[in-house]
Amino acid sequence: EPEVTQTPSHQVTQMGQEVILRCVPISNHLYFYWYRQILGQKVEFLVSFYNNEISEKSEIFDDQFSVERPDGSNFTLKIRSTKLEDSAMYFCASLIARGANTGELFFGEGSRLTVL
Amino acid sequence: AQSVSQHNHHVILSEAASLELGCNYSYGGTVNLFWYVQYPGQHLQLLLKYFSGDPLVKGIKGFEAEFIKSKFSFNLRKPSVQWSDTAEYFCAVNSKGTYKYIFGTGTRLKVLA
Numbered sequence: 001e002p003e004v005t006q007t008p009s010h011q012v013t014q015m016g017q018e019v020i021l022r023c024v025p026i027s028n029h030l031y032f033y034w035y036r037q038i039l040g041q042k043v044e045f046l047v048s049f050y051n052n053e054i055s056e057k058s059e060i061f062d063d064q065f066s067v068e069r070p071d072g073s074n075f076t077l078k079i080r081s082t083k084l085e086d087s088a089m090y091f092c093a094s095l096i097a098r099g100a101n102t103g104e105l106f107f108g109e110g111s112r113l114t115v116l
Numbered sequence: 117a118q119s120v121s122q123h124n125h126h127v128i129l130s131e132a133a134s135l136e137l138g139c140n141y142s143y144g145g146t147v148n149l150f151w152y153v154q155y156p157g158q159h160l161q162l163l164l165k166y167f168s169g170d171p172l173v174k175g176i177k178g179f180e181a182e183f184i185k186s187k188f189s190f191n192l193r194k195p196s197v198q199w200s201d202t203a204e205y206f207c208a209v210n211s212k213g214t215y216k217y218i219f220g221t222g223t224r225l226k227v228l229a
Binding site for chain 2: 004031033035041042043044045048050055056091093095097104105106107108109110
């Protein structure tokens with residue numbers, strides 16, 4: 001069964017450092033997402049990406065964050081200068097997209113980011 | 117703004133007990149509704165989904181959910197839980213025709229053997 005893969009599974013970084021989280025969405029999917037989950041809290045939407053550009057982003061997704069699809073398979077989330085409050089599990093998801101019933105999101109296993 | 121509420125944050129049940137997890141959403145338009153499950157150390161997986169038609173939907177592993185439009189609710193049920201159902205359960209809403217999915221805070225279920 002096709003799946004979304006994410007790397008790294010866990011990254012520890014110092015405050016102020018740049019971090020890149022990588023995702024390989026399912027190959028025929030068209031929409032890509034990043035969500036994050038701070039420990040014990042809800043799954044929060046960060047950004048969605050379609051046709052090589054951001055389609056929607058939340059208030060959390062400020063100038064410190066960026067996304068990119070550098071080639072035909074990877075989808076990356078970059079945090080330019082990490083803060084302590086960026087510590088969370090980051091989930092990548094993809095969506096095939098079919099009209100009004102857009103289908104369900106398929107999630108990766110997450111990348112746990114710990115900022116010290 | 118759209119929001120999803122899951123009122124039970126932690127639920128502890130014994131095996132064979134019945135389960136009902138609440139989910140309410142706020143949005144005036146038509147929606148697609150989902151329940152996801154996250155087993156310890158794993159990614160979110162789809163349990164079931166509602167797009168239209170019969171408001172009682174059946175999912176995997178004996179779970180079902182009922183969409184009550186008048187109550188803006190999509191509660192998850194299972195008649196008899198098993199120890200292996202220990203997981204976190206997330207309700208999610210998507211406005212039809214859009215690509216934004218909003219998740220609830222999750223309910224952590226622990227089933228005692």
